[in-house]
Amino acid sequence: MFRKSTISCLLILSFLRLSAQEKYELNSGWQCNNIAGVKVTGQQLSDPAYTLSGWTPATVPGTVLTTLLDNKQVPDPMYGMNNEKIPDIYHTGRDHYTYWFVKDFTEQPATGDAQVWLHLRAVNDGCDIYLNGHRVNKTTHYGAYLRQTYNITPFLAKNGKNRLAVIVYPPRFPGNPNGGQGGDGTIAKNNGPQYTAGWDWIQPMRDRNTGIWDKVTIEKTGAVRIKDPHIITRVPGTRQPQGPQAPATLQIGAELENATARNITGTLQYTLAGNHITKKVTLPPHTTATVQLPDLLLKQPLLWWPAGYGPQSLYQLQLQFVNNGKTDDQEDVEFGVREIQTYWNAHTGSREIAVNGQKIFIKGGNWITSDALFRFTKERYDAEVRFHRDMNLNLIRIWGGSLTERPEFYEACDKYGLLVFQDFWISGDCNGRWQDPMKKEDQWTRRKYPDNHSLFLESVADQVKMLRNHASLAFWCGGNEITPPADLFAAMKDSIIPTLDGTRYFFDYSNSDSMSHNTLGGNGDGPYGIQPLSTFWSTRTFPFNSEVGSVGTGDYESLERFLPAENLVPPDQQTGKTDAVWDYHKYIAYNKAVDPYGKTNDLREWANKAQLVNYDQYRALMEGFSSHMWDWYTGVIIWKTQNPWTALRGQMYDYYLDPNACLYGTRKGATPLHVMYDPEEGMVMAVNNTFQYARDLMLELKTYDMQGNDSLLTQVFVEVGPTTVQKFMNMKPLLDKLKAQQGLFFSLRLLNAHQQVVDENLYWLPDAKGNYSGLAQMPAAEVKVTAVKAGADSINVTISNPAGGPVAFFNRVSLVNTQNKKRILPVFYSDNYISVLPGEQKTISISGGATATSKDAQIEIYGNNVKRQYIAVQ
Incomplete structure (x- = not known):
């Protein structure tokens, strides 16, 4: 069975499975109650005979705030200033958001060697678990990122009617949401997300995202369970996306857990592309062992490439443990065959990235998380990652004050070809890089956060195992703008990541010297706000800029989704100031960038003009960085492409997944083979971000006045080599003369030998005074x-x-x-x-x-x- 860009393995052998072997989610039918309303113990509460009276339907996966919102017990924190109406945990105390969650489910008791397992993929921050009157976890679990697995076989009810009860404790240090980055910073004492205490693009989440926020599943196996398969693909040499391929090497292993009291002998095996790979294993009682299968030399592999460079071919592999003719356990793993390399570019003074031996100019976007209330769905992840692919980006960086993203996010990145730069949970703001009067504790104290270092390292190891098989995962990073404390950093860099992965470069922090030197005349990372277009072309920044961006307000239809009617007014014409609700939603000023299009008191008109600014800003950002590819820069990552809340800054689409002009300006500027115009120097040039030579292209340059009269300035045959920039001619003197009165349109096109448009670009140039006076006087187009x-x-x-x-x-x-x-x-x-x-x-x-x-x-x-x-x- 085949589907586009995916190869399903054709199994030669027909394996017998346990009839009971399966995995399913407990994702509905939950009920919850605040701790104050529960007067019995966990053992009593988890007894199926205990009657639940007056409990609230609960959203699991989800946070406490998600459940309260779904039951209309709090207003929508995304709208207006509703978030101010929700009690904050810092003021109420932790008990206000400490909740019991209960789920009744049917599962028959296991027979023979069969085992039943309970998996909780993430709980924030602590929890105790009870099943049918028994405590499941011996000690309280802590850590928002640490997966939990329990063998519940002994606790299952004889009649198959089971009750699971989980008490979830909020983070022990919720922090004061005082308006600082991460509030007063003490949120970072936990092993959890820092932004929940508020940041400069979000208001605080009042429960600090307390809850069973990720999947809860029941898994049934035989005597042996397969844990955390590990697939490494080696792709030597320099490859092309097309044509015959030299072999690649697959190295596959897994942990095997024997849950029984006797020795188990069986076979770990898989079949791929007609190759049957096996290894016989004997496991002592109640042990876990790491088993490495023989390497497979995969002939004619279909390779995985980043978006814009080639297809995203994916293989499906079924890893099985067979015991006495039956399958004890099976893990289905999707993976891509690719190898990621990284080198130091001495010319730029920055890190250079290659995939399958081919260098890739990084065009990326910074990502916070999908939803501030942790309402994650596979469909939403797919949509958001697809937006990034549609912007012609090839990398997403996961910012360190948030999460290790969910497997469903990575699945979407595998599908659409987005490399992932994954930070761990450290930030310069909370963890002490800068002196900050908003922080409760000094830099030396904050530098030691989080409080529990062993839990941090346990969580790092667990998340590496969870994510390491994804083709899209390209890099690990110690944190945002600062390394973790020295002992954590050493353990991550020297032990955990080399041992559990061993294939990905580890950046010490997101804008460190290991990524980018700032010694060649650059001005650091950023800028973060509205800029003259020339800045993106002529002002040198970090040679691999991990954060640079601009504005991002949506249009009227976007604004009216979360701004009350009385606040649907544009910024003041004279001062540019906005009202309290705009400020609450973190509006970043356009300064006077909208004024050249004409001032207005009408919000719809202002927002439409803002889209012209949005488009121009991000087109110029991507074109400006691309114009200096391999000379000044090896990559750029936009700060930022999305918001998990209804913020008014740094976004290509709004919280409701409605794109604005930033997305399409980025898409245009990041086109793989692209013709462009430098407004500072006046140079017409083309960039080729593909591996193919672009030959026999006709460059056609035209201008159009406001009435539509055109003038052919020139046309000439050009060619552009692979992964290069080619400059052609300076048009500034002529264009400055032609646009002086009203401005004009400047059309650039590349046409192939069939006179088909390969790429085109249309600039609207201002008049001599810097205003777009002609746009306001254009006659109507009767389309x-x-x-x-x-x-x-x-x-x-x-x-x-x-x-x-x-x-x-x-x-x-x-x-x-x-x-x-x-x-x-x-x-x-x-x-x-x-x-x-x-x-x-x-x-x-x-x-x-x-x-x-x-x-x-x-x-x-x-x-x-x-x-x-x-x-x-x-």
């Missing part, structure tokens, strides 16, 4: 728009702009509900905020699951000089 269903989950929208008129400029296309005209989310646009030249047409595709399930839908389109209209889907 024709059609929308046609192109597949089960896709729609093609074609915009035709007749000759003789102006450019149809900066059109937002949306899929909306026919009745209320609200956007259908999430869906994915092949492009957006698009402009159509006179006499031409453009077709974009809209796709995604919401497209397929939305029967009552139509297309909305509007632009700078295109009236808002709605088009039926044919």
Whole structure:
């Protein structure tokens, strides 16, 4: 059985499985109660005969706050200033958010050597567990990142009616949410996420994300359980995505746990591409052993590549332990065959990344986490990672004040080709890099956080095992902007990661000298706010910049989702100031960047003009860094691409998964083969971020005035080598002259030998005073728009702009509900905020699951000089 970019292994042997072998989630039917309402012990509460009266339906996986919100006991913290109405744990005390969670489930007692296991993938922060009147964990569990597994075979009820009761304790140090980065910093004394006490892009989560926030599963095995398989792929040499491949080597092993009181002899085995690999093993009673299978030389492997460079081929492997003709346990593992290398680039003074022997210019985005309330779903992860792929990015960095991301996130990154740079749970703000009057304790004290070092290291080891098989996982990092304390750092770098992984480079911290020297005339990381476009082209920063970004406010439709009606007003025309609700949602000022488009008191108009700024900022960021590829830079990571809360800064799409123009400006600027214009030096150039030579391309340069009159400036054949930048000509003197009165449009195109557009770029250049005066005076473009269903989950929208008129400029296309005209989310646009030249047409595709399930839908389109209209889907 085959599917696109995935190879399912064809098993030669038909293995017998235990009929009972399976794994399932306990993800519904939970009930909860605050500790104050429970007057019995855990043993009594977990007795199925004990009657639960007045308990609340609970959301598991989820946090306490998620459950309270789902039961309408607190207002939506994403909306307005509702978060201020929710009691904060710092003021209420921990008991306010200490809850019992109870789940009744059916599972028959095991027979023979069969075993039943309880897995909790993450609880924040501590918990005690009871089943059918028995305490399951001997000592209280702590640590938001540490998985738990318990053999519950002895505790199962004879009649199959079981009750699980879990008391969850909040972090012992919730911290004062005083407005600092991580509040007063003491949140970092725990082994858990730091941002929950508030940051400069989020308000504090009032329960500090207390809860059973990740999956709870029941697993049934035979005598032996397979734990934490480990797959390493070796891909020697320099490879190409196409053509015949030299062999790759697979090194596969796993931990095996014998849960019985006798010796067990059996076989660990798998079959892949016609190769049957086995190893006979004898396990003493009640022991766990690491078993390494013989290496496999995989011929003609289908390789995994980062997005933009090649396909994301994935293999499915079934690792089995067979005991006396039956399968005790089976682990299904998806993996990609690839090898990640890293070198020091002495010219740039920074780390250079290669995959399968080919150097990759890193175009990345910083990621916090998907949802501030930890409402994680496979579907949301898939949508968000797909947005990053659609931006033509090839890496996501997981910021250190948050999580080790969930396996479902990594599955999406495997699927879409996003390398992952995974920080561990340290930040310069909370862990003492800087003097900070908002912090409760001094730098020397904060430098020792967290309090429990052994728990931190146990959690690191556990998370490495959980994530190490993912093709997308590229790097480990000690923390955000600071190393962990010396003893933790040494154990991670010298022992844990080499032993449990051994294939990935370990950065000591996110902007350290091991990543990027700042000795060659650069100005550090950042900037973090609105910049003149020339800054991104001409101001040198860290040669591998781990954090640089700009603004990110959404349009009116986005703002009205979480701002009350009385707050739907734009920043003040004179001062740029906003009201308290905008400030509460961490608005980052556009300063005077919107003013050249004309001041306004209308929020819808202001927000649409802000999208022009958004597009230009991020296009310039990606183009500016790419223009200095391998000279100044080996990579750049945008700060940041998304928010887990309804913040008004640093985002390519809003919390509700509605993209803004930042996404499409980034997409344009990061196009793999791309023609671009440096507004500072006036140089026209092209960047080629592929492994193929781009030959016989016609470079066509045109200008268009506000009425749509065009002028061909030049056309010339050009070529661009693999992973290089090629400069062509300086157009600044001519363009400065042509744009002086009203500004103008500058069109750049690369056409192939069939005169098809390979890449295009359209800049709107300001007049001599720096204003976009001509845009306000453009005549209307009388476009024709059609929308046609192109597949089960896709729609093609074609915009035709007749000759003789102006450019149809900066059109937002949306899929909306026919009745209320609200956007259908999430869906994915092949492009957006698009402009159509006179006499031409453009077709974009809209796709995604919401497209397929939305029967009552139509297309909305509007632009700078295109009236808002709605088009039926044919």
